[in-house]
Amino acid sequence: MSDIIRTEHLTFAYPPDEGKDPVPALDGVDLSIRQGSFVAILGHNGSGKSTLAKHMNAVLLPGGGRVWVDGMDTLDEALLLEIRRRVGMVFQNPDNQIVANVVEEDVAFGPENLGVATAEIQARVAAALKAVGMEAFTLHAPHHLSGGQKQRIAIAGVIAMEPACIVLDESTAMLDPAGRREVLDTVKTLNRDKGITVVLITHHMDEAAMADRVVVMDRGRVVMDGPPREILVRMEELREIGLDAPHTVELLHGLRQEGFDVPLDALGIQECAEAILRALA
Template sequence: MLQTEQLEYAYPAEEGKTPRLALGGVDLNIEKGSFVVVLGHNGSGKSTLAKHFNAVLLPTGGKVWVEGMDTADEALLLEIRRRVGMVFQNPDNQIVANVVEEDVAFAPENLGVPPEEIRRRVDEALAVVGMEKFVRHAPHLLSGGQKQRVAIAGVIAMEPECIVLDEATAMLDPMGREEVLSTAHRLNREKGITVILITHHMNEAEEADRVIVMNDGQVAMDGSPQEVFCQVEKLRALGLTVPDTVELLYELRQSGWDVPLDALTVEACADAVAAAMK
């Protein structure tokens, strides 16, 4: 689905300073239909990476391909952006219209989709994110989680193959975060949409297919959540925490218990501890 090769990016430098490399040679291959979580502390390059997936930023070195299309090819720009939708952090700054349905219709309108088809897509997209009751509402009166679901619907209306959530849960309360997360999982499961979730909340990675940890503009870790989270010392060194489940198992292991480190969920963790007690 998405491929990067020796991807480098340097933000334009101020005069007299050497440009700082925000991405320093990233090689990634993201499978179609997978749910990938990208973790990393602020300034690790995770958001910069995300912005390359639909040509908001163009590499200063290396290449990015979206289903074989080079993002640097300007003629393919609209097609790339249609296939890879992007949801941003601040829900207030990505809603364009002052009626929910008009906002969801924005992208298909730009793409020149016929009105009857727009209507169908808008209704379907709002149903998928569970916001069909709010068709005619004013977006500024919705909660944070609801606004982000409208933003997701606005992206789904393009019928994309991939959705990138660029810290889309960072400004939400736990309930809103849960709404967005479960919506993303549902899209992945039911519609086969590839999801790339950029976050620094560790527990959002529990159910992912793959976790990529970014540090200093490079991929520091890459693997299943179980593989990544058992490397407790390494994660801590990268300025990240581990879920409490793993931390508990880690502490017990330090005390000589024979427990696995890869029991991420509360239930799995409790099972592992209970088994070790016997």
């Protein structure tokens, strides 16, 4: 399998306030994301995780270094549309990314911009809405939907462009727990059934636990990178950069200190409960 996104010595700084030195938001990021994987990018506010996300479909262009999307250099302006078709982006506020007043017309917005033929757009819209489980809302007005439903519509809008990768830039941050569950289940299914690469930018540990791979960022650098079972149990290191380990890990850690023989890496609630039961038996 090839890399869908690859960055090399990526640096970036936002224009500084007057009279101040520019603070780098990204400070030499080397990262490869394999086609079909589910990667969570974790980090505290200001760690550069959102800035990194915006480089993945050329919303921001590298200040230094390079970014390749499916082998295409994001600095090449001629490839811009193709890059953005390949990597779709879902943002934090669902209200600010829905363009149309009817669900199906919003989902059609991407393919319309790409100049897809009408019959094909209709097929794609139907398929995309089905993929996110919102086919019953085809003709609804988006502002009557819940936050989680709106985000699923936004995801459908991305899917309709038939991307290879979806980047969710803190897309669950404004949702209630039920809405978060909806969105996460949707992307998990898309990743598993359609092989779409998912890059989940988040600061929720339990969300990161769902991924195949966790990348932890701090001050514009990648500080940890590996499977969730290896990363999320490093409580001390996580705490140092302002992140809390998942509640399950904290509980298991506490139990271990009390002398119980439990593993640290039972990340899921069910798994954690079973591990504790085993230790008690």
